[in-house]
Amino acid sequence: MSPFPSQQSLSLSFTIPSRHKLHVNITTIPNTSPSQVGHPLLFPSKSFPRGTYLDFPVTTAKLHCTADEGYAATYGWIQFIYQDFKDSEAETKWEHDPLPITEGSGSPFIWFGPEAQLFDAPFRSDRNEKLDWTCHSFLAYLEDAVMTKTIKPILGFEWGYVMNSGKVTVKELKLLDVGPAWEQQRGLLEGQFGEWKYEAVDREMEVVLSEAP
Numbered sequence: 001m002s003p004f005p006s007q008q009s010l011s012l013s014f015t016i017p018s019r020h021k022l023h024v025n026i027t028t029i030p031n032t033s034p035s036q037v038g039h040p041l042l043f044p045s046k047s048f049p050r051g052t053y054l055d056f057p058v059t060t061a062k063l064h065c066t067a068d069e070g071y072a073a074t075y076g077w078i079q080f081i082y083q084d085f086k087d088s089e090a091e092t093k094w095e096h097d098p099l100p101i102t103e104g105s106g107s108p109f110i111w112f113g114p115e116a117q118l119f120d121a122p123f124r125s126d127r128n129e130k131l132d133w134t135c136h137s138f139l140a141y142l143e144d145a146v147m148t149k150t151i152k153p154i155l156g157f158e159w160g161y162v163m164n165s166g167k168v169t170v171k172e173l174k175l176l177d178v179g180p181a182w183e184q185q186r187g188l189l190e191g192q193f194g195e196w197k198y199e200a201v202d203r204e205m206e207v208v209l210s211e212a213p
Contacts, residue, residue: 006030008173012155013210016141017202020067022075023210024139028059028159028173037121053123055168057161061118061137069114071145075154076112078138079120080185086130086164094185096192097135108151108193109140127166134160134171136181149196153182155207179203 010026034040034053065073079097099110111118118137138156142148156176162169179201186198 004170004172008159008170010157010173010175011210012175012207014154014205014207016154016205018143019072020065022066022068023064024061024155025064026059026061026157026173028057028170030055030168030170031058031121031123039121039123048125052125052127053121055170056121056123057159057170058121059118059135059137059159059173061139061157063115063117063139065115071114073114074112074145075116075139075141076109076151077116077118078108078140078151078189079110079118080136080138080188082134082136084132084134086132094136094188096188106193106195108189108196122161124163127163127168129163130165131163132160133163134158136176136185138178138182138185150199151196152199153178153201154205156181175207178207 006029008028012024012026013021015021031037031053034050037058039053061077063073063075080094081097082092082094084092096108097110098105102110120135122133124131136156136158139154140151141154142150143152156178157174158176159173160171162171182201189196189198
């Protein structure tokens with residue numbers, strides 16, 4: 001049995017320079033309704049059994065801009081995953097995590113746009129693998145909204161799951177110390193997306209826990 005509640009959540013708020021206050025609500029829950037989150041749409045020809053998807057984490061992060069819209073409300077999400085296969089001798093490394101349709105696009109963002117929402121619901125078709133799967137999700141923005149390829153990080157959070165002997169356990173949802181967590185991934189980003197620039201976190205911008213709006 002998981003030591004964490006069935007629904008884990010974080011509510012955060014902050015203000016970006018030259019913009020207004022922004023709220024982020026992050027939730028992670030075990031998957032109990034694969035059809036509701038759209039899993040059967042992804043692989044219609046394979047017809048995985050419903051149980052294939054159950055218990056894996058379903059994670060969302062929703063933005064709410066209090067006074068901004070359009071360009072002023074434009075943000076993006078960048079993700080990295082760490083897949084530690086316990087029965088493999090291969091070296092485990094962090095990997096950039098795109099959507100299938102964004103892979104090879106030249107953009108590091110998995111989601112981008114006005115009040116961009118993050119959604120992810122990973123699963124493995126072979127539940128007998130022994131795997132410790134961790135994801136770091138970063139919210140970031142461009143100072144001039146959409147004009148130049150210079151990314152500034154705002155916050156990051158960690159989530160994931162452990163799979164062992166057919167059982168899937170959702171891991172703790174937790175806020176990252178965004179400075180060192182972002183720096184850990186900058187080399188990967190610079191090597192894979194060299195046309196972009198990556199700035200350090202603005203330590204004067206405070207991200208605080210808050211009530212959901």
